[in-house]
Amino acid sequence: MDEFSFINAIKPNTYNQPALIKGIGDDAAVFRSTSDIVTTVDTFVEDIHFSLETMAPFHIGYRILAANISDLAAMGAEPAFYLVSMCIPKKWKQSALEEIYQGMHELASMYQMDLIGGDTVSSERLMISITAMGYVPENKARYRSHAEPNDIVFATGTLGDSRAGLEILLQGQECKDKDYYIERHRLPNPRVALASGLCEIDRVALNDISDGISSEANEIAEASNVELTIIEEKIPVSNSFQQFSKEQQYDWKLSGGEDFELLGTVSEVHWPRVQEIAVQTDTPIQQIGYVREAEEPCVLIQTHGETKKLMKSGYTHLK
């Protein structure tokens, strides 16, 4: 394998997005747009974000693109394009690298997303960086700063599953619904359908759950200068989640991260319509708390009526 044979092997033969003018093969890609464009980048490093002990190359690709698409969804955007930058150690075979791209392609094709570029270099450790772009109707991007007092706080799906799956893979332990938890970790599905469906709602604050809601709820509270209260019993978890210890349940649902679900706030008036859109888009959704005016932005967690401050506690790099 060399750089150029590798690029030829992963280059798409056809593109889906009508706005694309130039894809892979020149100095840069070109597309033309009339709507607002949302763009995001995330980097994934072997043994920090993924490990070959717990994932096949296909899962690595799928999951990395899912994380980026999840950020697009959290902005209310429709995925359209992605670019992939690869830093590759010599020991990696072309066939395994192609499998990573097959994983990305599997998810991308669900959204007619096109791979339009990237970069390839050699390095000591496998690092993959994806830049993703999507469209959002003019002035309809969903910000963390959009929460207001008296909003309700909601979450999609179930939380803590991805972390449970990771622990099951690392410990090799047997448990109920083992395959389900492992799949939630390896093949997460970002909530694009709900996020796009919400475009008719005037104001929604959204953040996607990559680090754990203790972090993401604080990000909304800080950006909106409000106080968020989360009711612990209302945090949605899977049916068999209670098989894990009390400490694990608490830690994983609040700080496990990588569920790529959405955390959001919306006015009480619009909440019934949000629930209808959730049904139409097949998205489990649940109210988990409410927003109040704040002297200092903060997040409170209420457990059996007792309230305490919820600090950021997800995954933090460089700490």
Ligand SMILES: Nc1ncnc2c1ncn2[C@@H]1O[C@H](COP(=O)(O)OP(=O)(O)O)[C@@H](O)[C@H]1O
């Ligand atoms: N090294 C960097 N240079 C410039 N901007 C950055 C860098 N790292 C993060 N950001 C920006 O900081 C913000 C928060 O990033 P991050 O915590 O990664 O968000 P998320 O959890 O949604 O992926 C984003 O606007 C991101 O683009």
Ligand SMILES: Cc1ncc(C[n+]2csc(CCOP(=O)(O)OP(=O)(O)O)c2C)c(N)n1
């Ligand atoms: C091998 C392995 N170790 C640990 C984890 C857990 N983990 C790694 S990064 C991360 C948080 C999200 O990563 P980050 O780079 O902060 O993404 P962002 O917030 O930018 O979306 C978690 C929970 C994992 N998925 N795999």
Ligand SMILES: [Mg+2]
């Ligand atoms: Mg990021």
Ligand SMILES: [Mg+2]
């Ligand atoms: Mg995010």
Ligand SMILES: [Mg+2]
């Ligand atoms: Mg992070």
